[in-house]
Amino acid sequence: MDNRNLLLAVVLSGLLILGWDVGMRYFYPDAALSGQASSPTATKSAAAAQGAPAAQAGSAAAGTGSIGTDGAARKVDLKTALSGGNRVAIDTPRLAGSINLVGARIDDIVLKDYRETVKKDSGPVRLFAPEGTPNQYFAEFGFIAGGVRQPSNTLWQADGAKLTPSTPVTLSRTDANGITYRIRFAVDANYMITASQSVTNASANAAIVQPFALIKRTDKTATIDQFASHSGPVGVFGDTLWDPHSYKELAELGSDKGEGKPDWLGFVDQYWLAALIPGDGKGNVSVDDAGFRSLGKDLFRTDLLYSATTIPAGGSLTQETRLFAGAKESETLDRYEESGITRFGLAISWGWFWFFEKPILWLLRHLNSLVGNFGVAIILLTVIIRGLMFPVAQKGFASMAAMKAVQPKMKEIQERFADDKQRQQQEIMKLYKEEKVNPLSGCLPMLIQIPVFFALYKVLVLAIDMRHKPFIGWIHDLSAPDPAHILNLFGMLPYQVPAGFLAIGPLAVLLGITMWLTFRLNPSAMDPVQQQMFAIMPWILMFVMAPFAAGLLLYWVTSNLLTVAQQSYLYSRHPQLKAANAAAAANAKKT
Structure with missing residues (x-):
C-alpha cells in the first residue's frame, strides 16, 4: 500500500473528525448576547424570601469565609431591568452600559465596535446583562464582614453620574457599626475596568473583612466548546493556563479550580472574554478561594475571595481587582500581558502552534x-x-x-x-x-x-x-x-x-x-x-x-x-x- 495514500487517509480521517466538531457550531450558533436581562433590584436569596434577616439572607448559608450560593432571581426583561434607576452610566470609546447601584454590579455592557448581526441597524453586541434573564451575565464586587456576605440587594451611593476614562466613580456605604465600604471604579479606553475596594473602620472595635469579586453567567448564550476554540471557564493559575472543562463538564463536577495562586480567571467564548484579575495580575495576592462552580439551572460563577484581614479601630484596607469585559483581540490582550497580567494572551486558544499562528x-x-x-x-x-x-x-x-x-x-x-x-x-x-x-x-x-x-x-x-x-x-x-x-x-x-x-x-x-x-x-x-x-x-x-x-x-x-x-x-x-x-x-x- 502506498505510504503517501495511507498517510493522506489518516490526515483526512482526522480532518473529518475535526470537521464534525467544528461543523456542529452550525447547530449551536454563536450567541448574539443580545436582548434581555433581569432586574437586580428584585434579586433576593431564598433565605430572604423566607423572612430571614437581611444579613443572613446575604450570606445565603455560606458560612464564615465563603461567598455562598445565590438564590433564584425573579425573571424580568432587559428594558424593565435597565429602566429602574439607581444606575451609573458607563461611556468609553469602546464600551457602553451602566453600573447597578443595587449590589454594586456591572451588569450592563455593550461593545460599541461589534454589531449583533451583519445588519447595520442590529445594534452593538451585548456582553453583560442583569441577573434573572435568559442572557444574564454580570460582575459583582462586595465584602464579607465577620463571616457574613453583605446582601446583594444593598443600595450603594455614587459620587458621580457617569464612568468614563477621565472620570472615575466611587460607590460607598456605611453600616450600622460605623464601618465605611467603598468601591472606586475606573476604566481605560479599551475593555479594562479597575475596582479598588476599600474599608475604613471608624467603629470602636476591630473588624474582620474579606473583599470579593465574582462573575456569574448562564451558559445558554455561550458558544460551543470545540477542539480549536475553547468556550467555558478559563484562567491562569501559578503561571499555567487552566481550561480543561466545558460548562457541561463543570456542571458534572460541581466546582473546580487550577493549582497555585490565580493570575486571572473568568469565562471565555469564541470571540469574547470576561475575566477577573486580582492585584497586579502576577499571582502575588493572598486569596482564600479562586475557582469556578456550577449553580444549577445553567448558571455558573467564578469566585475571587481575598484572605480575611483584621482591621483595627481607625484602620483601613484597600484591595484592587480588575475586570476585563470585551473582545478577544489578540493585540489588545497582548498589550495587557505586556503591562503585567501573566499570560493574558492565552485567553485566545492558540494551542501548541502559537508560534505559527x-x-x-x-x-x-x-x-x-x-x-x-x-x-x-x-x-x-x-x-x-x-x-x-x-x-x-x-x-x-x-x-x-x-x-x-x-x-x-x-x-x-x-x-x-x-x-x-x-x-x-x-x-x-x-x-x-x-x-x-x-x-x-x-x-x-x-x-x-x-x-x-x-x-x-x-x-x-x-x-x-x-x-x-x-x-x-x-x-x-x-x-x-x-x-x-x-x-x-x-x-x-x-x-x-x-x-x-x-x-x-x-x-x-x-x-x-x-x-x-x-x-x-x-x-x-x-x-x-x-x-x-x-x-x-x-x-x-x-x-x-x-x-x-x-x-x-x-x-x-x-x-x-x-x-x-x-x-x-x-x-x-x-x-x-x-x-x-x-x-x-x-x-x-x-x-
Whole structure:
C-alpha cells in the first residue's frame, strides 16, 4: 500500500473528525448576547424570601469565609431591568452600559465596535446583562464582614453620574457599626475596568473583612466548546493556563479550580472574554478561594475571595481587582500581558502552534488592510503559505518518484527472497543505499506541512477580524456558514433547507469538486477498499464541511485548487511517477 495514500487517509480521517466538531457550531450558533436581562433590584436569596434577616439572607448559608450560593432571581426583561434607576452610566470609546447601584454590579455592557448581526441597524453586541434573564451575565464586587456576605440587594451611593476614562466613580456605604465600604471604579479606553475596594473602620472595635469579586453567567448564550476554540471557564493559575472543562463538564463536577495562586480567571467564548484579575495580575495576592462552580439551572460563577484581614479601630484596607469585559483581540490582550497580567494572551486558544499562528494572523491583517477585502486576504494568504511550502512539497514528490523508480527492483527482491524475510529486508535496505532513496523522506515533508496548515485553520477560527467581514456577492459574513443553498436553488424554490449538513452552498460544492480533483491526481491505491474510500471521501466531506464558516471553506477551496496546480506541475517534472500511477490504476481496475 502506498505510504503517501495511507498517510493522506489518516490526515483526512482526522480532518473529518475535526470537521464534525467544528461543523456542529452550525447547530449551536454563536450567541448574539443580545436582548434581555433581569432586574437586580428584585434579586433576593431564598433565605430572604423566607423572612430571614437581611444579613443572613446575604450570606445565603455560606458560612464564615465563603461567598455562598445565590438564590433564584425573579425573571424580568432587559428594558424593565435597565429602566429602574439607581444606575451609573458607563461611556468609553469602546464600551457602553451602566453600573447597578443595587449590589454594586456591572451588569450592563455593550461593545460599541461589534454589531449583533451583519445588519447595520442590529445594534452593538451585548456582553453583560442583569441577573434573572435568559442572557444574564454580570460582575459583582462586595465584602464579607465577620463571616457574613453583605446582601446583594444593598443600595450603594455614587459620587458621580457617569464612568468614563477621565472620570472615575466611587460607590460607598456605611453600616450600622460605623464601618465605611467603598468601591472606586475606573476604566481605560479599551475593555479594562479597575475596582479598588476599600474599608475604613471608624467603629470602636476591630473588624474582620474579606473583599470579593465574582462573575456569574448562564451558559445558554455561550458558544460551543470545540477542539480549536475553547468556550467555558478559563484562567491562569501559578503561571499555567487552566481550561480543561466545558460548562457541561463543570456542571458534572460541581466546582473546580487550577493549582497555585490565580493570575486571572473568568469565562471565555469564541470571540469574547470576561475575566477577573486580582492585584497586579502576577499571582502575588493572598486569596482564600479562586475557582469556578456550577449553580444549577445553567448558571455558573467564578469566585475571587481575598484572605480575611483584621482591621483595627481607625484602620483601613484597600484591595484592587480588575475586570476585563470585551473582545478577544489578540493585540489588545497582548498589550495587557505586556503591562503585567501573566499570560493574558492565552485567553485566545492558540494551542501548541502559537508560534505559527501569530505571524499568520499578523500577515492576514496586513493583507486585509492592503486589499480591503478579507476574503481576498484569505486567498492571498493561502497562496503565500502554499508558495513558501512548495519546496517542501517538491522534495516529497521527488522522493516519491525515486521510490516509484525502484519499485520493480523491490518487487524482484521480494519474490526472490519470499521465504527469507530477514535476507529480504537486508537486500531492500542495500537497494535503498545504492539508489540513494530514503523511504521516509516522502512522508516527512507532509508531516512538516501539517502544523503550518493547521495553524492557518486555527487562525481563521479564532480571529475576530473575520467576524462580519464580507467577500463577494451573497457572502456578507465570512465567519458564518454560506447562506446560499443549492437544494432550494438559492431561494428560488418555495421551501427552507433544513439546518445542518443538508444546507449545501456553492462553496461546499466547490470544496467537494476540488477535493475530488486532488484525489484523482494522487497515486492510485492498490487496495480496492482504499480506492472506494478515496472515491466517496470528497462528497462526504462536502456535506460535513457545509456548515463551516464561509471563510474556512474559501481557504480550503483555494488550497485545493493550489494543490491541483502544484501536483500537475510536479507530475510534469516527474513523468515516471505519473506513469507508475497510471500503471497502478490500470492494475487496480483489472482486480
